[in-house]
Amino acid sequence: MNVQEIRKLFPILDQEVNGHPLVYLDSAATSQKPLSVIQALGDYYNGYNSNVHRGVHTLGTRATDGYEGAREKVRKFINASSTQEVIFTRGTTTSINTVAASYGRANVGEGDEIVITHMEHHSNIIPWQQLAKETGATLKYVPLQEDGTLSLEDVRSTVTPQTKIVSIMMVSNVLGTMNPIKEITRIAHENGAVMVVDGAQAAPHMKVDVQSLDCDFFAFSGHKMAGPTGIGVLFGKKNLLEKMEPIEFGGEMIDFVGLQESTWKELPWKFEGGTPIIAGAIGLGAAIDFLEDIGLDEIEKHEHHLAAYALDRMSSINGLTIYGPEDPQQRAGLVTFNLDDVHPHDLATVLDAEGIAIRAGHHCAQPLMKWLNVSSTARASFYLYNTEEDIDRLVAGLVKTKEYFSDVF
Incomplete structure (x- = not known):
């Protein structure tokens, strides 16, 4: 299936914004949804809306x-x-917080270490900051190379036998950097630490094999991979999850409740307290069907091509600074940049007037912004429905923005 055929499966793309055909370049924030996912949600609500597990009637089944x-x-x-080993959550943020609150509190103490990097999303920083404060552990950062990549030597020098948890994103939502998670996991395990992977920007765009990676936990969100908002996944190795205590208590996750004591259901349900995210899970299942019909290898190949095309076209614009690896094969399908003397929010506003949707701000990565020595950046992110023509529109919009602000000032 070619990209033009794929685009027809996304109803939202067939519209004009401010008098121009929509160019959606913000999939790293949230992706658009194909008709099959929208229909799956409608089928549930229209045809068999019911709670799960407890009922014996037809709709419940x-x-x-x-x-x-x-x-x-x-x-x-x-x-x-x-x-x-598959726990449904509200998203990557909830998944990482679950690991920090359950596994972290039980296994991290004073004098222990937690290792992350400067490129992490806030959702993979703040839970570990809080855990370190609560336990007296030390939060350490693997330094970044000049191009925003990680050196395995730096990982080895940062992770020590005192390290209990290493938590690193598989793909940076700002730099596009694709981190060597399998090798980092090996280093973590050699030092007796568990490996937590933020897979929010990886799972939608490439094949993920948690057994091959050998990571202990892997978190991702449905809304970034053509699925609904409000649904995510926490993968955890069974031997670890079985020893962990739930952090939400109530219906659905219990086995027996007495007046003074209660017991929990077996995995995975002991971590899914309350009425679960039924429609979201069904929608996520439909999104997985859709992505696998296209092929994750094809999606990754397409995005690498778009990244290479964008880097080539955008690098010709004077005054444009691009952040992250220069080699498109080392980065996922996004480009983060700044245009001289134009604030990213102003840039995004002008592009929006041209029907082009990008992201502007700190991208929930303020420590990385500080490392880059900027307060904010603009970001264009690509997915399976984007084309070279979308990037051409972006480049034309950037040139127009530069000319506009040159005239103003």
Whole structure:
């Protein structure tokens, strides 16, 4: 299926914004949804809306089958060994917070170390800051190379036998850097630490095999991979999850409740307190079906091509600074940049007037902004429905923006 055929499957792309055909270059923030996902949500609400697990009536059975069927799709999608290792959450943020609050509090103490990097999203910084404050542990950062990549030698010198947790994003949402997670996991394990992977920017764009990576935890969100908002996944190795305590208590996650004591259901349900995100899980399952029909290898190949094309076209604009690896094969499908003397928010506003949607701000990565010595940046991010023509429109918009602000000042 070519990109023009794929675009027809996304109804939202067929519109004008401010009198121009929409160019959507903000998929790293949230992706658009294909008709099959929208229909799957409608089918649930219109045809078998019901709570799951507890009911024995027909609608409840159909809803349970849809919900647990989505879990099996996720298991296959990331190659987990069992559905017991697949926990549905609200998203990557909730997944990482669950690891920090449950595994972290039980296994990290004073004098221990937690290792992350300067490129992390706030969702993979703040939970570890809080854990370090609560336990007296030390939060350490692997330094970045000049091009925004990681050196395995720096990882080895930062991770020590006192390190209990290493938590690093697989792909940077700002730099596009693709980190060597498999090798970092090996270093973490050699030092007795567990490996947590923020996979929010990886799972939508490339094949992920958690068994091959050998990571202990892997977190990602549905809304960045053509699925609904409000649904995410925490993968965890079964032997670790079984020892962890839930952090939300109530219905659905219990086995037996007495007046003074209660016991929990088996995995994965002990971590899914309350009515679960039923429609979201079903929608995520439909998104996985859609992405696998296209092919994750094809999606990754397409995005590398767009990244290379964008880097080549954008580098010709005088006064444009591009951040991250210069080699498009070392970066995912996004380009973060600044245009001299133009604030990113002003730039995004002018582009929006041309029907071009990009992201501007600190991208929930303020420590990285400080490392880059900027307060904010602009970011164009690509997905399976973007084209070279989209990038041409972006470049033309950047040139127009530069000319406009040159005239103003």
